[in-house]
Structure formats: C-alpha cells, structure tokens
Amino acid sequence: MPESMKKVAIPTAIAASALLLMAPMLALAQNPHFIGTPTISKNSDGSLTAKFKAAGLGNSATDVFLTSSGGSADLQCVNRGQNEPAPKAFTFDDLASERVTVNPRNGQVTATTDPLGPPDLPSADEVCPNRNWTVKIESITYENVELHIQQDGVDLLNFDFGNVDP
Secondary structure: OOHHHHHHHHHHHHHHHHHHHHHHHHHHOOOOEEOOOOEEEEOOOOOEEEEEEEEOOOOOOEEEEEEEOEEEEEEEEEOOOOOOOOOEEEEEOOEEOOOEEEOOEOOEEEEEOOOEOOOOOOOHHHHOOOOOOEEEEEEEEEEEEEEEEEEOOEEEEEEEEEEEOO
16 A cells, blocks of 8 residues: 555544444433423314423434323203203223324434324213214313424333323
8 A cells, every 4th residue: 555545544534433433432322301381272173282301312313202191071962942961971991193204303303292182972872961062172181291392103201291181
C-alpha cells in the first residue's frame, strides 16, 4: 500500500472504531421523560383524548395511545316525545385507542392521542322499553386510564390518569 493511502486509512479506521464504541453510549443517552404533566379531556361523544409533551425519545418513530381496563356508564333511553325513563347501568371491558405514530424532532414529541371510547353501546332493543327509542350516554367512567408512549412495541413512558369520570 502506498504511504499516502496508509495516512488516510489509519485515521479513517480510528474514527470508525470510535463511532462503533460510542454507539451503545448514544443509545443509553436517551432519557425519556414528560415535560410538564399530561392532560386528559372529555370529548362531546364521551370519548377521552390526552395531550402531552415528552423528550429524550431519540429519533425513532414513536407510537402513542390510551388504554382503559373497562368502566361503567349510565345509559338513557329517549323516546320520540323526549320522555326519559330512569337510566340503565352498563359496564364495559378493556378499551384502547388507535395508535398514533409520531416522529420525534430533536428527541421531543408534542402530541394528542386518538380518542379512547366510547365503548360500543347496547341497542335500544336491549335496554329500552321500546326498540324505536334511542340510547344516549348520561355519564361514563373509564377505569385505570393510561397513556402509553412506545418505540418498537416497548413502553418508554406511561402516565396513569387513574379512573376518569369526565
């Protein structure tokens, strides 16, 4: 190998080796955390959305979503004359919102989740005195609501809102 090529090859090999040694440290340099406190709010249809800002996420695509371990609702039957009998209690199982994929910018994400809920409601046939009536949610409580921030299917951050009774 000519002398001039040796002078280029050695610094290049040293730089490449240094980058390989630093790669694990760069991955460990991430420190996922929330900036401020995530908030949750009720939408007009009884669903929930969360807003948050997080940092220390690196630059990998990040999925965000809400989950609930179930809950309960009071359903109101309404007839065409707008008469309303006593509400009916209804319980529901686990729910999860759709995953939203966001790309961090400088390791940070500011996002809003897709809505969680409301659950599928029983039909008027199932809960009302007459099948021509309609069913509406009078009140709803979601249990164990949690915000998930994931990369590659692994939770990096979670925020527990507890029971939410909007």
